[in-house]
């Protein structure tokens with residue numbers, strides 16, 4: 001089970017760092033009969049918007065009635081089923097809270113759904129809670145003016161760390177404190193992201209001896225994979241991989257390995273298509289040394305793979321390390337280095353390339369000489385390789 005779900009607060013007291021927002025929602029419910037009909041909780045991801053809506057219902061003994069994208073797309077259903085259900089209060093039915101989650105992601109609102117929603121707000125007999133990341137688009141202006149606005153703030157780093165430690169204690173698991181610090185900083189206010197990272201790390205091969213460097217590297221890549229696979233594509237995504245401490249080629253292997261874990265059918269096809277295009281550019285970069293193509297390889301891997309899905313994805317996915325291919329690739333990398341050195345050597349000495357490869361163990365001792373290094377024009381990487389080989 002995903003820890004994000006397992007540790008989703010059920011009561012107001014369990015919600016961390018959002019006291020002001022919680023108070024405003026409580027007041028909104030209390031004054032509903034005299035005040036506004038709708039409240040909009042907006043702010044960055046993983047800060048408790050959806051949670052607050054559910055907890056509010058839970059604590060006031062109401063049932064959540066969630067209007068989703070497909071309801072708002074279907075005008076007849078809206079008019080014939082939903083309107084009557086929400087306009088009339090029956091004596092038998094339970095008290096309700098209407099939730100419209102992630103309203104900024106509902107594309108149906110562009111096509112008439114919005115006016116239907118505004119009408120509902122006018123007539124509703126039940127409080128409406130709306131959530132969004134960004135509510136400042138011009139098209140939401142009529143919605144804003146009918147609703148109370150409550151901004152949720154990013155959760156502060158120290159508090160995220162406390163939440164993580166709390167969870168580890170309950171799970172009876174141990175994760176090195178420096179990794180917890182890394183996770184909390186990287187989350188940048190997003191509790192969901194932090195908990196997901198934590199679960200990934202805690203469930204890793206965890207054989208006692210934690211290699212912190214390795215683990216921190218994994219936090220990076222898991223974090224990036226999660227943004228690409230789960231979130232809606234956005235422009236910032238195009239430079240996402242710059243902050244991952246890994247080569248683009250290695251990142252590509254991670255994406256390749258994990259696409260099927262997240263995408264199905266048409267999405268799967270589109271994602272592999274994007275990947276194959278990234279691969280084409282990779283080939284051009286290697287063959288023709290067109291390094292400026294890196295930007296395209298990068299965009300296909302991040303934005304295009306992300307845009308392969310129809311909508312945002314929820315839930316926890318346990319991404320896999322691409323072990324087999326990764327090993328093959330690293331071997332190839334190693335061999336490739338050996339090959340370029342052998343090539344340079346054979347050019348200079350006029351022995352065959354094959355022979356240079358075969359005799360490499362002997363040759364390398366000759367090549368290590370600083371004068372020879374200069375004469376062969378070995379680059380830094382090749383020198384580093386020679387130094388490691390023994």
Ligand SMILES: Nc1ncnc2c1ncn2[C@@H]1O[C@H](COP(=O)(O)OP(=O)(O)OP(=O)(O)O)[C@@H](O)[C@H]1O
Pocket residue numbers: 003004005007008009014015016017018043044045046047048049050051052102131132133191192195
């Ligand atoms: N304020 C909080 N206190 C404690 N846990 C939280 C809080 N906010 C989020 N969480 C944790 O993060 C998870 C996700 O939170 P939630 O679904 O409420 O985020 P959200 O603000 O709706 O994000 P999004 O914008 O992506 O929909 C929760 O299940 C819970 O585990």
Ligand SMILES: [Mg+2]
Pocket residue numbers: 049050051101102131
């Ligand atoms: Mg939400």
